[in-house]
Amino acid sequence: DAGVTQSPTHLIKTRGQQVTLRCSPISGHKSVSWYQQVLGQGPQFIFQYYEKEERGRGNFPDRFSARQFPNYSSELNVNALLLGDSALYLCASSVVGESEAFFGQGTRLTVV
């Protein structure tokens, strides 16, 4: 069975640009969460979606947005990129109501 897949794996963007990251959850998992991991830190929660609705939002500015599609895949969008947005962006999928979360390999975003 395929695990959580994220694309692209690496991305370089310029300050002020916009970026879209994609995530496909494990088959049967309807909950998708996004985390940001900067170097030397643990992942920080950005968004959670299930049943195509936003169910939770972390302490991130409005430049960050996300959505979930009918097939439960998800996109994370970041507008007006700042240097500080450079990080590993992780997607995690889980069964709704269950605590175990499984992560993809992440998208490494570098803003220059």
Place this chain on the structure above:
Amino acid sequence: GQQLNQSPQSMFIQEGEDVSMNCTSSSIFNTWLWYKQDPGEGPVLLIALYKAGELTSNGRLTAQFGITRKDSFLNISASIPSDVGIYFCAGRSSGNTPLVFGKGTRLSVIA
């Protein structure tokens, strides 16, 4: 954002030694999860704990859910070179709430 207190930050051990790391929180959690992350990869789930006092093993790994529900411990016995990586604890207050992570313990194993 909130992060759990995880210690030690890093450790260097000889191959074959046992390792112990822990995680504490000011909040009560209903679930504790332990992950391992290799460079350039996403975290991989090692052990999940669901009940205060629970002790769970996965091969050479053993983790415990503290009875106060505010802490957890991970032990690795007889370490081997492939144990190298960063270990993260994560807590969740209920099934659908976000995971809160520690800052990680970087483990280096000297052959």
